[in-house]
Amino acid sequence: MRVSDIPQVMHIDRLSFEVPWSEKSYRYEILEAGHSSMLVLEWCREQAVPQWKRWFGLAPVAQRWIVGYGGMWHIQGDAHISTIAVHPKMRGRGWGEVLLAAMAYRAVLLHCVELGLEVRVSNSKAQQLYQKYEFETVGIKPRYYRNNNEDAYDMQLRLDEDARLKRLEGRYTAVMNRHGVADQYTRAVRPSLRKD
Numbered sequence: 123m124r125v126s127d128i129p130q131v132m133h134i135d136r137l138s139f140e141v142p143w144s145e146k147s148y149r150y151e152i153l154e155a156g157h158s159s160m161l162v163l164e165w166c167r168e169q170a171v172p173q174w175k176r177w178f179g180l181a182p183v184a185q186r187w188i189v190g191y192g193g194m195w196h197i198q199g200d201a202h203i204s205t206i207a208v209h210p211k212m213r214g215r216g217w218g219e220v221l222l223a224a225m226a227y228r229a230v231l232l233h234c235v236e237l238g239l240e241v242r243v244s245n246s247k248a249q250q251l252y253q254k255y256e257f258e259t260v261g262i263k264p265r266y267y268r269n270n271n272e273d274a275y276d277m278q279l280r281l282d283e284d285a286r287l288k289r290l291e292g293r294y295t296a297v298m299n300r301h302g303v304a305d306q307y308t309r310a311v312r313p314s315l316r317k318d
């Protein structure tokens with residue numbers, strides 16, 4: 123995620139969450155928080171340019187728009203998903219899984235032993251996504267969400283077991299190939315702290 127992505131990300135955020143993040147929070151996560159790995163999933167299409175326009179030197183234009191985004195913190199072997207959302211019009215097509223797989227696999231490459239997150243008890247869609255990736259509910263955080271005092275499930279994925287890591291790597295590879303994703307996030311040295 124780059125600073126120039128923030129307006130599109132905030133648009134999806136407002137459509138997805140009752141309490142969206144502020145622009146200041148995104149800027150902090152991208153530019154200052156060294157423990158933060160923010161990502162966007164971008165759809166790219168090259169617009170064809172007719173031959174006669176090419177004669178005048180016009181190159182094909184790449185159209186890009188953001189389908190979803192996510193964020194992960196990683197501190198001393200522990201990783202935590204801070205946010206994940208897909209544009210409402212693009213849900214149910216596998217993009218949420220792409221985002222989750224990328225963050226989980228990045229946590230593995232960063233040698234984290236655990237990946238955690240909180241999810242509203244009413245958010246069964248997201249819970250199913252996390253369960254598909256073998257997250258387990260390890261507790262309940264009462265009245266975690268301040269806007270309506272809703273409880274959160276505390277979910278965790280252990281990343282220190284070989285068989286589970288192999289399954290995760292297999293899922294990551296399969297989902298990236300299935301959707302033709304060019305992953306510039308998972309192995310990036312520091313995807314955050316980037317200016318444009």
Ligand SMILES: CC(C)(COP(=O)(O)OP(=O)(O)OC[C@H]1O[C@@H](n2cnc3c(N)ncnc32)[C@H](O)[C@@H]1OP(=O)(O)O)[C@@H](O)C(=O)NCCC(=O)NCCS
Pocket residue numbers: 138139206207208209212213214215216217218219220240241242245246247248250251252254
């Ligand atoms: C949660 C969210 C990111 C999922 O993204 P998505 O692109 O719709 O999900 P995918 O299409 O990749 O689906 C992946 C898995 O999620 C679960 N899932 C997705 N949509 C579902 C639905 N309508 N009902 C039940 N499970 C669903 C399934 O397990 C699915 O796997 P499957 O296709 O093999 O059944 C998306 O719904 C979203 O942005 N929600 C609003 C923000 C949010 O709640 N974020 C989570 C905060 S903790």
